[in-house]
Amino acid sequence: MHVSWNDAVAYCEWAGRRLPTEAEWERASRGGREGNVYPWGNELMTDSGAWQCNIWQGTFPRVNTVDDGWLTTAPVETFSPNDFGLWQTVGNVWEWCSDWYSPRYYERSPRENPRGPDTGSARVLRGGSYLCHDSYCNRYRNSARSSNTPDSSMGNAGFRTVAL
Template sequence: MCKNPFLFIPCFVLLTSCFSNSEPKGHTADLFVSPDSSRCYMATTIPSRFSNADTTLRIVEGSGIDKVNMIKVAGGYFLMGSDEFADAKPVHEVKIDDFLIDEHEVTNGQFETFIQATGYVTVAERPLDPKEFPGVDPAMLKPGSAIFSPPKEVQGLTNHLQWWSYVVGASWRHPDGPNSSIKDKENYPVVHIAYQDAEAYAKWAGKRLPTEAEWEFAARARTSNPMTYYWGNELLDNDRYLANIFQGQFPVLNTKLDGYVGTSPVKAFPANSIGLYDMEGNVWEWCADYYRPDYYAKSSSDNPKGPADAYDPDEPGAVKRVQRGGSFLCNDQYCERYKAGSRGKGEVNSPTNNVGFRCVKDI
């Protein structure tokens, strides 16, 4: 567990769940291989059972204590993963049962209702125990969170210390620092959420966090079509961006071509074909699965729930969970993990201003 605010960047080695695009660019997503390598499927001949053609929109109104509309996702089979990313291989067959999923990310307004009902205090707001930080002046141990802080210039893109800052007083109530607030942003996604914060909300609402298999199945709208993005192969539709991501020169200049520099209100961009919003971009979303880069090679094919423990070779001592969908900081220069089938990861006690969540519910 990593809590030291003076060492927060090591805790956030991949705090944005973004990876540099140094991986090979060869895209072979049109070839699908089963976990045991016994079967291969070309994109043009995907077996019919993987092509769940029924994308009927089924809205379940006001499901759960939070009264948020959920989408019924009819179960089926799909091909999970991506050959474009090392930790998303091999692309493998997965069966998913029916479930409900929030139509959008949990908002500030929803989260505030939860706080008022329970008195819950998030990780970013909790006092720091001096006993856990021997040798550090107790007066310097103040709660806060990490905020993206674009510099005027950078020396390469390998050192993310250049654009992330630990800000005392930053939290879900003060997303841009202690002098900011969520006034008039009730319909924006809540951020600065640690894993346990998301889990606590889900339990209160009578829901749970999605497995990453459920999340991807929903994002793909129950299909196995090999696409660059969850909606297709083009990032724009008639010059309109289809997701809230970073445009311009990362991290120094966001040209705001999609209309936003930071987060955007939920439902600001088009939904996918089963009615789900922001399955790419805006904020990363916590999933229930522990993160291991080698998990797909031995994953269950029947409603997989992730490995028994976490391991990240980049930070062997950190406990990480999977994050999905990318954020407003993703682009092809630095962070491509908003693309279809890709995976993100986050240390469970390291909230930032580009991480939120949505919930699911069993049927």
């Protein structure tokens, strides 16, 4: 995909939409299941051993066994949606949020609907990607955060939009 934060914002302006704030993204990803590790619950795999998101399986970074069926990005409706009907909010691709990134922001942010710092050098990414592995980054959790500069594009990044 190779989309930067700047690209995502340009698309939003064209489409009359916007990127979600980091708080909106997390609430949407949780799908109403507050306190759960993943959108579907607390276990990475189903009781029958099936993957519930597109991440790296095998020995990172040498061997991806592709147990979930996907070496890179998976089609949007590959795994079950969360309880809000949103598909693949974790795994598959990192998702850009509107907020500036600060690693310690939540230590001093408002408890209700935090909007992120006023300035910064990097933007928030949420959700992890197909390159995440539990031995390496484990960022495909509802609460996990990352960041990158607004002009950086990655093949494992994307975005979703919300109405104005």
